[in-house]
Amino acid sequence: MTLQERYHAKVITAERAAKMVNSGDWLEYGFCTTAPRAFDAALAQRKAELSDVDIRVGVSVYPPEVVKADPEGEVFTFNSWHYSGLDRRLSDSGPVFYNPMKFSELPRYVLENTPTDIFIVQVAPMDKYGFFNFGGSASHHYAVIARAKKIIVEVNEQIPRAHGGYGHGIHIDEVDYIIEGDNLPLTELHPAQISEVDQAIAQKVMAEMRDGDCIQLGIGGMPNALGNMIAQSDLKDLGGHTEMISESFVDMFLSGVMNGRRKNIDKGRIAYTFTLGTKKLYDFLDDNPFCANYPVDYTNSASVAASIDNLVTINNAVEIDLFGQVCSESSGTRNISGSGGQLDFVLAGYLSRGGRSFICLSSCFKDKKGQLHSCVTTKHLSSCFMLHKR
Incomplete structure (x- = not known):
């Protein structure tokens, strides 16, 4: 099969991807700007069907739809590797908890201790060699990829294609399913005011x-x-x-x-x-x-x-x-x-x-x-x- 044939064979809707989540699952969202949007919204719609779903995140920048749908944390629990301002606010009133971890040790910790049922990450569109790019947020993704039972990428044309050393993307042959997302702009963080x-x-x-x-x-x-x-x-x-x-x-x-x-x-x-x-x-x-x-x-x-x-x-x-x-x-x-x-x-x-x-x-x-x-x-x-x- 050609790359394009392999690509189209793996394309599914966000709703179908969310249907793959079972009660008791551990999910990992992409780090920071690579967290999924369409999948998150579709998963939020399944609140009544699920229980005890844990989601690991890091430096969240998109208000999570699953937390909006479940503010008491009856079904979905957010576990953050590193708080953003949004994570901090959500932790004050909602089901968001900090996982104590020195950031540099996170890939090793994931490889040794944290099996994942589904990894969902936003990526730039596939290039001519079959690679999806993490848009400048490699973080610990290579370790999650090694441990995840299923890997789903959510394509967003707004994500930049960042050059890298290694671990900055994933090949289509490592991907189980592809969601063609809504191409929403990335959240912007403007420089802090200088006093x-x-x-x-x-x-x-x-x-x-x-x-x-x-x-x-x-x-x-x-x-x-x-x-x-x-x-x-x-x-x-x-x-x-x-x-x-x-x-x-x-x-x-x-x-x-x-x-x-x-x-x-x-x-x-x-x-x-x-x-x-x-x-x-x-x-x-x-x-x-x-x-x-x-x-x-x-x-x-x-x-x-x-x-x-x-x-x-x-x-x-x-x-x-x-x-x-x-x-x-x-x-x-x-x-x-x-x-x-x-x-x-x-x-x-x-x-x-x-x-x-x-x-x-x-x-x-x-x-x-x-x-x-x-x-x-x-x-x-x-x-x-x-x-x-x-």
Whole structure:
């Protein structure tokens, strides 16, 4: 059979795909922007027919129809590997729970511990060689593919075709069924607003930057401010190796300051594991050989990242104490995000030859009532904490 014949033989409706779900099943949705849309809506319609269906997700960006249909969690339970803002809000009132896991270890954890009944993931249309692309969100998908009993792809023409290192797509011969989706636009995350404090911290970090540095940026106003400063600077030959690729990397590349020429590995490319941003970012990733999408156990591996000379890692924090313990994942007992790449990248920055690592936060914040609170145990600590070698 030709590729097209194999393709058409596997096409089914979202409703038929949802009918394959049985009570007690464990489903895995694609990570972040690759979570299914048409399948999710069809599965929500089966609430009355099912019981005890668990769904694993990560950085959800589409309001899940199954949670809308079952707000009390009588049938469907969402289990998140890493909270997004949406997951966090849903966990406050609905059946959404955090799975404690260091993100870099997720593929191994899936391979060793989490059999999956059905894996459903949004993909770009099949290319001429029979490959579907994950659109810049490789994450742990290769591990789920290895464990899943059934694999269903939901084709979306809006998803960019991202170049990669490995694990950034799936061949039709590995796919059991194909849903031709509704081609809905990807959710856009616009850059966080930059405050005066963000600008001040970014300037402190900027003073430590050098030509040839390789940059990892976290998410938030401060990394966005720093990325803008770098893009407008006269720095040369910067590289990129990061967990989430953001708008700042687009600006640094287009301005000519980032080309990856001095990187020890992935020379001339920026390595990342998932994407979330605006259409500007998604268009930038489409068929761009500068961008290399990898599984998270490559990008977030401290040993891999540390092998890059002059690695500079920049991340935010919620609060810090006098023992140097940094809180970036929770506020009190409320989970905010998850155990992402911050620890891995701090270690990598420290171990990298010529590397530096920055943990950045404001010294205080105002609550909803306008009352001022400290982010540190004493007001005399600096607002920008640096771990680097001289």
